[in-house]
Amino acid sequence: TGYRGRMGVYETMPLRTTLKNHITRGADLETITRASLKSGMKPLRISGAMKVAKGLTTIEEVMRVTPSQDILLG
Template sequence: PTTADPTEIRMLGLDDKFLSQAKLMKGRGCDVCGGTGYKGRVGIYEIFMLTDEMQDLIYKKVAAATIREAARKSGMRTLREDALRKAASGITTLSEVIAATVGDVD
């Protein structure tokens, strides 16, 4: 287990609730992993469900921000949200979340 670095907290906009519930981990590294502390890869996913509402918005050629907002309301998780869930579960690290994702645009 590890604690979040203040810079990572600021960059990711993490709140006290997230930090108190998260099981943050950081690998020690070994000869097998080349000192990285990582073993294998874990995917992060942003799945967009094409509902009738989404299809209608696309056909109407509304702004991408409007489609994204509707998708979020329908339950879509962003790449960053999925990565943060995995970091909170100890599957990856906050530094990898920063490296692999960009901030969410609201």
């Protein structure tokens, strides 16, 4: 395939005040996920897509190792 070794695909989620409030109040997963995305969260698939754009991996590999966003939003 031309690719060697392993690399991480990371999901990052800035913990801003609005998101902290949702978590503290016990909001459901969908509410927290939507607030996270609005706050700048980069889901795994987006992180993976950035690596595809840089030529570091394939879209097939990213799709294989990351969950669908639909799963996260119910």
